[in-house]
Amino acid sequence: DAGVTQSPTHLIKTRGQQVTLRCSPISGHKSVSWYQQVLGQGPQFIFQYYEKEERGRGNFPDRFSARQFPNYSSELNVNALLLGDSALYLCASSRQGQAPYEQYFGPGTRLTVT
Amino acid sequence: EDQVTQSPEALRLQEGESSSLNCSYTVSGLRGLFWYRQDPGKGPEFLFTLYSAGEEKEKERLKATLTKKESFLHITAPKPEDSATYLCAVQAVNSGYSTLTFGKGTMLLVSP
Numbered sequence: 001d002a003g004v005t006q007s008p009t010h011l012i013k014t015r016g017q018q019v020t021l022r023c024s025p026i027s028g029h030k031s032v033s034w035y036q037q038v039l040g041q042g043p044q045f046i047f048q049y050y051e052k053e054e055r056g057r058g059n060f061p062d063r064f065s066a067r068q069f070p071n072y073s074s075e076l077n078v079n080a081l082l083l084g085d086s087a088l089y090l091c092a093s094s095r096q097g098q099a100p101y102e103q104y105f106g107p108g109t110r111l112t113v114t
Numbered sequence: 115e116d117q118v119t120q121s122p123e124a125l126r127l128q129e130g131e132s133s134s135l136n137c138s139y140t141v142s143g144l145r146g147l148f149w150y151r152q153d154p155g156k157g158p159e160f161l162f163t164l165y166s167a168g169e170e171k172e173k174e175r176l177k178a179t180l181t182k183k184e185s186f187l188h189i190t191a192p193k194p195e196d197s198a199t200y201l202c203a204v205q206a207v208n209s210g211y212s213t214l215t216f217g218k219g220t221m222l223l224v225s226p
Contacts, residue, residue: 004157033213033214035214040218041218042118042201042203042216042217042218042219043158043201043203043214043216044216045213045214045215048213056213058213088155090157090158092214102148102160102163103148103160103214104160105150105157105158105159105160106157107156107157108155108156108157110155
């Protein structure tokens with residue numbers, strides 16, 4: 001079975017621009033979570049979606065938003081990009097929205113803001 | 115606030131030299147503790163889930179253990195291909211759904 005897929009692999013944007021990142025979960029998984037990982041740190045939770053509804057939100061500004069589609073794929077949007085948004089953005093999928101099911105990560109999208 | 119602290123930050127071993135990585139955690143109630151392996155520039159790869167104190171899981175040269183305050187990842191006779199960053203994460207009872215709180219990781223380098 002295919003794992004979690006993310007697109008694009010790499011992205012370069014300038015300050016103030018907007019970006020959309022995409023994620024497709026493992027077949028059969030209905031929950032998708034987004035994490036931000038800056039260099040030298042562990043991943044930090046941004047959002048979780050289950051059955052197209054937001055089920056959790058981390059400590060990130062309103063510039064960050066996400067949604068989940070009927071096929072359980074997801075998009076993460078970031079508006080008004082700042083230099084500090086440069087990071088590896090990770091998507092993870094799991095079977096259900098409730099703990100403590102394992103989360104499986106995609107390869108990530110490397111975002112560079114200049 | 116849930117906290118995860120991993121030590122050491124970096125560890126250099128010779129091939130065959132066994133060692134342990136530590137993950138100490140503070141949560142109001144633990145639902146599960148997870149270990150992941152991450153290669154540079156890639157997403158974390160799931161290794162183990164531990165649910166209760168006293169539990170142990172093994173996979174090839176890796177063995178994870180859990181107490182009420184910390185978890186250890188024991189690496190027996192490591193090989194160069196075990197070089198990676200090992201991440202520990204907890205899922206707390208009050209975290210809503212599947213939120214994971216990660217530590218900063220331990221960067222392991224195994225020399226031939």
